[in-house]
Amino acid sequence: MSDLAHIHHVEVLTPTPQASLDFYVDVLGMEVEHRDGPSVYLRSWGEYQRYSLKLTESRTSGLGHMAIRAWSAEALERRVAAIETSGLGIGWHDGDHGHGKAYTFTDPDGHAMELIWEADRYVxxxxxxxxxxxxxxRNTGRGAAVKRLDHVNLLAADVAACRRFATDVLGFRHYEGIQLDNGDETGAWLSLSIAAHELIYVHDARGAHGRLHHVAFWVDTREECLRAADLFLDYGVHIEAAPSKHAVAGGFFLYGFEPGGNRMEVTTGGHFLYDPEQQPLMWTEAERAKGQAWGVRTVESFHVYGTPPAVEADRAYALAAGVAAPAPTTRTEKR
Structure with missing residues (x-):
């Protein structure tokens, strides 16, 4: 068993705080649990912790940080020691709403992360x-009524380095991946549990660092995912990829953009992996060129767009999608 239990919450940055909040509340059906300055803390109805999403006003879009909860205070200390040995540690802070002290660090690509143990249970x-x-x-039935945070997908200039850090330092299991004909690793699906993925790294085609690909929230059935697509349509949410089934990990998906420009997924299904000897299943370049599980072609924007925008083409795509389009970031080096 890993020292780390699960992704506790994710902070998403938005330049359109009220419009983004309306999306999470009215369209995804999340509940406002707390407000503090520029941040709103939101929860899904099936989560034991107080919140899973921290939405923070910012001049641009993207990931603020991702927090992972340990199994115990001792497990937290062990992982902190491993991170400090890696040279990517930053240090401790006193905590935030709903959780105690946290150890901050970055992955090799510069994504901000933290480890926690002490966490409030929701009442x-x-x-x-x-x-x-x-x-x-209780399930209020509002909007898509998402049940829980499912996974976070991060863009990375060097997927292999991030995958090694996640497995060797943090203790994730590597279940599936993509390796091109030239040997480059362009995707890694990682988990702390039997779920097919909790953390994903995919290659950042822009060569930038520290960017977000998407955050995914779970519903129990495919029908709920289809209903979410109808809600996206009625609320004017840009649908990037209509419901279908992934080949990698086998999940059912719907992708759209919240008003701040961040890609969001409503998902269900996928594999549970019980085999203690499970080896990473590596997909080939030819296999991935076939598209998704049922032959649906992957939209081109899925390979290149992330937040914050890295190039003018990202900004132009966001404008065409009708969402916030801040100027491209100059963050092309690791933090």
């Missing part, structure tokens, strides 16, 4: 109290 107020004791909050 539903009377109007959100569920009928069953083993459910943390």
């Amino acid at each position: 539903a107020p009377e109007h959100l109290r569920p009928a069953l004791r083993n459910v943390p909050m």
Whole structure:
């Protein structure tokens, strides 16, 4: 068993704070759990922790940070020692809403991350109290009514370096990946559990660092995913990729953009991997050229667009999608 349990929350940056908040509340159906200055903390109805999304006003879009919870205080200390040995550690801070002290660091590509152990459990107020004791909050049925944070997909200039850091230092398992004919590793699907993925790295075609590809939220059924697509349509949300099935990991998906320009996924399905000897399944360049599981071609923007924008073409694509289009970042070097 790994020292780390799961991704506890993710901070997403937005230049359109109210419009982005409306998306998460009205379209995805999340609940506002807390507000603090430029940040709003949101939760899905099936999560034990107080929140899984921290939405923060910013001049641009992208990832603020990703937080991972350890199994124990001792496990946290072990992983901190490993990170410090890697040279990517930054240091401790006193914590944030809903969790205690946190150790901050970056991955090899410059994505901001932190490890925590002490975390508050959610206690539903009377109007959100569920009928069953083993459910943390009642399902309000608002919007897509997403159940939980599922995974985070990060862009990286060097996927192999990030994958090695995730497995060798953090303790993720490497379940699937993509390797081109020239030997380059362009995708890595990683997990701390039997779920097919919790953290994904894919190659950043722009050569930038520290960018976000997408954040994914889970629903229980394919029908709910299809319903989310209808909601996206009714609310004017740009649908980048209509519902279909991934070849890698086998999940059912819907991709769209929230008003701040960040790509969001509604997902369900996928593999559970129980085999303790499971070896990474590496997809070839020819196999991935076939598209998704049912032969649907992967849209070109999926290979190049991320947040914050890295080049003017990213900004132009965001403008065409009707979402915020801040000037391209100058962050082309690791932080």
